[in-house]
Amino acid sequence: MPVNLHVPSIRWNMLDADEIATLCYERFEQLPRRGKPEPGREWSLLAAVLKVTRCADSDTVEKEVVSLGTGTKCIGQTAMSPTGDVLNDSHAEVIARRGCTRYLTQELRRAVVGGHSSVFCGADERGKWRLQPGVSFIFFTSHTPCGDASIIAMADSQAQPCPAVPSGGGHGLKRKAEETRDDRKTKGPRLGQQGTAETELEERAHAEASLLSDRSVDTVLLDSAPQEIQSRVHPQLPDIHRTGAKCVPGGPADPLHPGCGYHSTGRLRVKPGRGQPTLSLSCSDKLARWSVLGLQGALLAHYLQEALYFSTVVVGKCPYSQEAMHRALVTRCSRVSELPAGFSVCPPDMLQSTLEFPFSQAHTQHTHRGQGRISPCGAAISWCNVTEQPLDVTANGYKHGVTKKALGTANARSLLCKLELFRSFLSLVSATDPSSLPDSLRGRELQTYWDYKQASAVYQRAWQQLHSQAFPLWPRADRQLLLFTLED
Incomplete structure (x- = not known):
């Protein structure tokens, strides 16, 4: 009314x-x-x-x-x-x-x-x-x-609506099992890989385990890890909220540097799907x-x-x-x-x-x-x-x-x-x-x-x-x- x-x-x-x-x-x-x-x-x-x-x-x-x-x-x-x-x-x-x-x-x-x-x-x-x-x-x-x-200074640990979904990393079988369970729970057809953040917490746990067991992990893997883990490894670096939306093809890509250098701003972006x-x-x-x-x-x-x-x-x-x-x-x-x-x-x-x-x-x-x-x-x-x-x-x-x-x-x-x-x-x-x-x-x-x-x-x-x-x-x-x- x-x-x-x-x-x-x-x-x-x-x-x-x-x-x-x-x-x-x-x-x-x-x-x-x-x-x-x-x-x-x-x-x-x-x-x-x-x-x-x-x-x-x-x-x-x-x-x-x-x-x-x-x-x-x-x-x-x-x-x-x-x-x-x-x-x-x-x-x-x-x-x-x-x-x-x-x-x-x-x-x-x-x-x-x-x-x-x-x-x-x-x-x-x-x-x-x-x-x-x-x-x-x-x-x-x-x-x-x-x-x-959504690319803003990180003042707390709240996630963004399009969180990044890292690829690879040895947990594909677990993800596939979860997708199978999801299929059994819904009557609707499953049309390709979908979603924006279904595996966020799973990815976070996996990345944290990897980082804590190997402090010599390379910079690229570190940059794709959850933000709170990066802040633990590099606590002195200011950071930004990440978006899983990727820069459109044909223009500059995100530099993926640590902290505030991860994203470029002002870019057109496409929304992420899972895979x-x-x-x-x-x-x-x-x-x-x-x-x-x-x-x-x-x-x-x-x-x-x-x-x-x-x-x-x-x-x-x-x-x-x-x-x-x-x-x-x-x-x-x-x-x-x-x-x-x-x-x-x-x-x-x-x-x-x-x-x-x-x-x-x-x-x-x-x-x-x-x-x-x-x-x-x-x-x-x-x-x-x-x-x-x-x-x-x-x-x-x-x-x-x-x-x-x-x-x-x-x-x-x-x-x-x-x-x-x-x-x-x-x-x-x-x-x-x-x-x-x-x-x-x-x-x-x-x-x-x-x-x-x-x-x-x-x-x-x-x-x-x-x-x-x-x-x-x-x-x-x-x-x-x-x-x-x-x-x-």
Whole structure:
């Protein structure tokens, strides 16, 4: 339910980070149990999008969670589907943003069929819409986004959301046994090697044993060891939190020097999988991209006169650096220029809450009392404020609990996968009176997902400017993975 706050009109945009966190955590608590981490044994990340509305005739401000997501994983490159029916990236930030596009699509549909939308009103251009006066959006994440924003000075032992996963080292058989046990516990298909941190504690124990038994270990092995072990061996060296997200190919790699010299900063990074490379850019990179291209994506940009931006990013209690957040989300895009009308560089305000997510990795480690190791929750939850099927729980890119027999059917698909979001968008197009269609959707033979994305010409021009000026190494999507239609 929306929360009404009475504040002075000249201060309506001043936010309380703890209030934002509380709204998100309470929304999570109201969800069913399915897909949530097992208390004391599993952890996850949470992200959400909130709509903020200032009432025109009063000093009242409404804040409402319209999309929420949890998750820590992404699928490997070989598991990606050419029919768009697999959810590639299930990090909480991506889940929350994709859920928000479901919400925005619903609100656009309400607008185009003549009903009332609390989000959109008519714009000047034919077939275009803009935000209602006084409406803005806030992005919340329970943890510093993975990638560049997570490379910060280490002031405590809390882990990052994308911890590094060292390769090799003589424990492959144990890992394989654990994977077999995991397979028996889940009904869902196992699609390649997945995850971001399943073996973190196991790797830590192995590395610590190796280091303590061989003080002459070479520098490369030492650099890949857990941070608290390095600090024991080189206690005089300042250190930084590590991210398992790797620098994208084609540019400088991390130097991997001891301490603060381990990472390069300001780099585009791909999220880690366990053994299997991924094509998913880090959440730091995606938030930076959204600050220029907007949160709506290429498809909904057909209907919008101006891109939609997050006014504020709020981070929960965790290792945090305002400097690193600014570097990752703002500085890298700050000089992008010559953007087409409707797009601009819109850096968000950044705040941190003092409230920790009850299922964070740090809190789970603190409360863990049982046997065995803690691990990231294998499921990802999406909830958004839509009329039909607001809840979507997935694992390994498919509906949670789906059997292999159901693969390739609608019952196996997440509502956030490309194919389902495409279906929702085409439903919006069908509901639009032909005389009210945006010009970019008129007089064209558009069939595939790729066709509709490319037809959003103004969005694509903005992306070209961002790509050439700020992110030239951003990997291009494989067109063969985007040529699907609803009939595929």
